[in-house]
Amino acid sequence: MHLVNRTFAELRIGDTAEIRRLITPDDLYSFAAVSGNFNPMHLPDHDGDGDGRADNVAPGMFLASLFSAVLGTRLPGPGTLYRHQTLAFHDRAHAGDEVICRVEVTDKTADGSVTLSTRLHRIGDDALLLDGAAVVTAPQRKFERNDIEVPGLIVERHRHFDALIDRARALPAIPTAVVCPDDENALGGALRAAEESIITPILIGRADAIRATAAAMGETLEGIEIVDIAGDAEAAAEACRLVHAGRAAAVMKGHLHTDDLLRPMLDKATGLRIGRRLTHVFVMDVPGRPEPVFVTDAAINIAPDLETKMDIVQNAIDLATGIGMEARVGVLSAVETVNPAIQSSIDAALLSKMAERGQITGGAVDGPLAMDNAVDIGAARTKGLRGNVAGRANILVVPGIDAGNMLAKQLSFISHAEGAGLVLGAKVPVILNSRSDSAASRLASCAIAALHDAHRAAEAKR
Template sequence: MQEQQMENVTYDELKIGQSAMVTRTLSERDIELFAVMSGDVNPAHLDADYARDSAFGGVIGHGMWTGALISSVLGTTLPGPGTIYLNQNLDFKKPVHPGETVRVSVTVKEKHDHKHVVIFDCLCRNGLGETVAAGTAVVIAPTSKIRLSRPDLPEVQLHNHDRYRQLVDSCEALAPVRTAVVHPVTAIALQAAHEAALEKLIEPVLVGPEARIRQAALDAGIDIRAYQVIDAEHSHAAAARAVQLAAHGEVAALMKGSLPTDELLGAVLPSAGGLRTERRISHAYVMDVPTYHKLLFITDAAINVAPTLDEKADICRNVIDLWRVIVDPAARPKLAILAATEKVKSNIQATVDAACLCKMAERHQIDHAQLDGPLALDLAISEQAVLDKGLASAVAGDADILLAPDIHSGNMIAKQLTFLGGADAAGIVLGARVPIILTSRADSLRTRMMSCALAVRMADARRTGAVK
C-alpha cells in the first residue's frame, strides 16, 4: 500500500483564486468525539429527546465542527504543512444534521508580501448546495517546501454510557435484599458487602467466625454494628448455615466472602439443602465491553466444566431469564451458541449440540429467545464478519448472549475481554432458589456493585413471580 504524502503549497506558489476542498459526512460518532474533545455537551448535540423539540427538529452537529474542517484543509492541503493560522471569521447559516454531507472549500482571496500573509474565502455547503457556514481565514503561508508522510492516527473507541451505573440506579425503587455474606473474614470481602449496603442494594447478614469477622472489620475501618453477625466455626459451617438461612426464607440472596467458590456451591448443590430447582445451576457474566454496543452476557465460564446437551439447555434457560430481568422482560435476546466453526460437523460435538439447541428452541423447549449456532465468535459479534461470509442470521453480528461450549472457552473469552478489552465483568450464579453473588479480590467497586445489582433484580423477579 502506497504511503500517503502531504505536500504544501508555498507562498510564492499560491495564486489568487486557487482553491482546495474536503468532503465529509457528519456522523453521530463525529458529534460524540467533538463533544469529548471540546467539552461542549450542549443537549442540542447529544440529547435526541431534547433536540426533537428544539427549533432544529433534531440533533445537530457542533458549529465548530465545520470550522475544524476548514482548519484541516488549511493545515494539510492549502497551503498545508508549515501554515500558521492567525484568524478565522465564520458565520453559521444552517445547521448540519447527522447523515448530511458537507463540502468545505478554501479559496485564495488576497496575498500580502509583508510576513507572507494570505486571506482565504471559506465556504461550507451541504448536499443540496445550501451554505451552512461562510467566512474568511487569515494565515501565514509557508515559504519552504515541505513533504511529509501523513501520520497514522490512533484508533479512538467511544464508551458512550456507564451501563453498570444505570443498572445500579435501576435498583433505587427496590428494597435492599437481605443477603447472607458467607465467611467475610478479610477486609476486602467485608468492604464489598459494606459498599453494597451503602448503595442500599443489600442488607448484609455476616455468617462466619465472629471473632475473625470483627477483626477484619477493625482492620478495614468498617463499622458493622448495624449488621447481623451469625457465628459459624469455619468456612464450611458458614456455607451450610447461609444455605439454611436461604432455604428458610430468612435471606433472599447469598454473597461469596473469603472462601473458594466450589466450597460455597458445595453447600448449595445437595438437594437436601433446599436451594436446588429443576434447573442445572450455572454462572453468567454480564459484561460492559467498551467496544460493544450493548451489555454482553457470557455463560458458563465458572461452574459447568463440559456441559452436556441437556445441561446446556438449562444454562440457556437460566441466562435468558437473567437477560429478560435485566434488559427487557418483553424482548427476546439473541443467543449465539459458540463453536470453532459455523458448520455442523459430526466430529465437533459443540457444533452438534448447537444444532440441537436451535431445534429445541424452534420447538419451544427453550423459550423467549432467538438462538443460532454453531457460530464462531467473530460471526456472533461482528456485523462485518457476517457480511464478509454472507451468513443469513437474525442473531449473528448482534448477539446479546454468548453460550460457550465449555468452561475453558467461556472463561478465556471473559478474561480476554476484561484484561485486553478493558471490559467490566459482573458475575452471578443462577438456577438456585436464590441468586448467588460471586466477587473476587480483583473486582473493581463498579463490578462488585453490578454483581449485587444483578442479585437485587433477580431476587425481586423471583419475589414477584417474573422468574420461577
C-alpha cells in the same frame, strides 16, 4: 477520509469553510485523557462547583481545537501549519450541544502566511462561544487523497453497568447473605453496594475477623447484622438457611473457595437447587459494544453435555430478560456449520432446534456460530448467515469452561471490559466475584442480582 487542500496560490480573500460537531460525554473523557486536565467541571456526571448538579462543561481548549480541525482538513487543508492563534471565550458549551466552527480568509502575505478569522457558535440559539484569528503557513503543493485513516478511539467507560446500577438503586435494597467477608475486597464490595442502597448485607462468618477487616478499612459496621459462625462450609450452609427462612433474597461470595460456597447449595434436603443445574454467567460491559455481552458457562460446568447446556442457555436467557435485554443466544463452536467430528457444533445445532420447538423459551438461539460471525454483522453476512442472532448475539454459549474462561479474561484484559458474575439455577441469585474483581464489578454484580430478583418476583405475582 477524502482530503483536498487549497494551496496558497488558490486562496482568495473571503474564502470560507466550516464543520459541525455534536459534543458528547466521550469527547470530554477523551480530552481529559489526552490533555491531563481532570477538572471535574469538564467531566461527565461530576459536580465541580458544588451546586449539586453535574456541570458537563466542554473545555475551552477542546472547543478551540475545532479551529485546528477546520484549518487542517478544509481551509487551507492538508499541509497547513499554525503560526499564531488568538482566542476570546464568550460562552460555554456542554455535552449534548451541537456547534458550528467557521473560518474565513481575511489576509495573505508574500511570505506564504494566511490570516483567517475563526468563530464558533452553538447551533440552536446561534450563541457565539469563541472567536479569534489564526495565522497559518498555507500549503504550497496540491494535496488530494482519500485513504487517510487514523486509529479509532474507544473510551473505557462502562455505561451499561452504570445504567444497571442506576436502575437497581430505584428498587428496595435486596437482603443478601454475604458469606465470609473477612478480607477487604469482599467486605468492601458488600459495603459499597449497601451504601448505594442496592443490598442490605447480612455478614456471615467469624465476627472477630469481619470486624478487624472493617477496622483496617476505616469502616463502621454499625447497623449491619453479623452472624458469628466459624468455618467456610458452615457459613455457606447458614446462608442457605437464611434463604429458606425468607431472610435473604441473594447470596454473595466473600473470602472462600467457590466449591465451599456452592457445595451446601447442592444438598438435596437443605440446598437451594430448583430443578436446573447451577450455571454461571459473566455479564461483560465491553467498551464499544451496544449492550452487555454474556459469556456462559465459564466457572462451574467444566465439560457440559447437551442436557447441561440446555440449562446453561435457559438460565442465561432468564437473566437477560430479567435485566431488560432481548436475549439473542449464539452457541459457539470452531465453525458455523455442523461437523460430525466437532461435538460442540452438533450440540449447538441441537440447542437451536430445541429453541425452535419450544424446549428452550424466552429468546432466540442460533448455532453453531464461530466467534466472528456471532458478534460481527459483516462477518455473518460474508458467510451467508441470516436471522436475528448471527452477527448480533449478546449471549455467547461456549463449548466448555476452558473456552469460556479464556473468552471472559480476553474481554477483561485485552478489550478492557468489566465483568459481573452470577450463579443461576438456585432459589436465589448467587453473586460470584473473584478476588481480583474491581469495586465497580462487584457493585454491578449486586445490581444485576437485584434486578433479576425483582423481575422474578414480578413474574411470580402474575
